[in-house]
Amino acid sequence: MYIGIDVGGTNLKAGLVDETGAITAVERCPLNFQGPEQFTETLASLAVSVSRKGGVSPESPAYVGIGLPGAVSGGDVLFTTNIPMKNVPLERLFRRRLDLPVFLGNDADCAAVGEYFCGAGRGTRDFAVVTLGTGIGCGLLLGGKLHGGQSSSEAGHLVICHGGEPCNCGRRGCWERYASATALIQQAQAAMQSHPESLLHDYAAENGGTVEGRTVFSAAQARDETALAVCRKYVEYLADGTVSLINILRPEVIAIGGGVAAAPEQLLLEPLREIVARESFARHGGMTTRILRAELGNDAGMIGAALLGRAI
Ligand SMILES: [Zn+2]
Known part of the structure; x- marks a missing residue:
């Protein structure tokens, strides 16, 4: 026990x-x-x-x-x-x-x-969890042990856009400024304001003017072009860091966790897998990384x- x-x-x-x-x-x-x-x-x-x-x-x-x-x-x-x-x-x-x-x-x-012992990482040797929340959390097990012992991985601060959005770590253009749940909401708010005719705007208005991750995904499921465009761009940002992680570490599985990961597969994980298959070096052969949803939730x-x- x-x-x-x-x-x-x-x-x-x-x-x-x-x-x-x-x-x-x-x-x-x-x-x-x-x-x-x-x-x-x-x-x-x-x-x-x-x-x-x-x-x-x-x-x-x-x-x-x-x-x-x-x-x-x-x-x-x-x-x-x-x-x-x-x-x-x-x-x-x-x-x-x-x-x-x-x-x-x-x-x-x-x-x-x-997740490694009881969830999406069962049976792997090298495994990463990317948690999409206020920021991006990343935990990494290599050969069954936490990479760096107790020093956590800070993959959320990979720079994906030189001179981009300022991050509270002191750098600019960090991955989490583009692909965290917070970033998705900011991107959705900007899109909603420039497209007041969109369903995304209507859904947010019904929700007291507040946009949440699920607001974007429900509007996208209803084929709203504004929401679909937000999702597509967001997945591209998510893929930028994911492909870099894969190219460096080649884990067998990357599990995506956090509230955003509950999005319908066809809006998040499927397009993410397509970009990873197209852009990661594994396309030349060798071990490929599976992208799964984290299983254990809270x-x-x-x-x-x-x-x-x-x-x-
Ligand atoms: Zn940062």
Whole structure:
């Protein structure tokens, strides 16, 4: 048994997970961050309550894996992106409350570990997950181990457009400025404003003027030209980074995750596969990379955190 805790922007989710990756109990609580001590207290009490809920004693799981949005090193959190933590010795603080070994991981890496053992990456050696969200998260397992150990891959910051849109990493033209869920919404808003006659515009108006990923995909499914054009361009941006990843790493599978990945196949994954087949070097022969949809949804991070010990 392992405990996996997924630290999200607003909530914490802990799962008791067995050797096969099956979840036997889940506990959730709000994040409500008030400093590292209180945060660790919350993590430890969550670990205790999920163990009890799963019918095991809190000392019996082999370890606790914790996935965080940020960078980690050994048992320390170097920084987190939406929680004010910097250089926090999280494992040391945690073990004062509950004496179990602790593995820390970046959240995109945890999602990749979860998919590798229990989802779209099962049976592969080299595997990547690309998560389309506020930014682009990328987790990479090579030969069954997380690439770089605990140093997460930052493929979202591959530059695909020289001198392009400014990114908060300090560069311009990063992949995530064009192919994240946030970027898709910005592209859809711009298209909607220049095409007030479009169905995309109508759908957004029905939604209180707000565009979401699914607004674009439903308008595109209704054959709205404006929405279809947004989808086509978005897939091209998505393909730019995907083909580069494939050319560098040649993984057996790249799994696409995040809310946008729920789009109908013919609008997202099918055209993406066509561009990859046309543009990647594998067209000259050799191993080809399969592009699949991630399978575990919101549980990927929690299951991956629980199985971190196998992948580091
Ligand atoms: Zn960047």
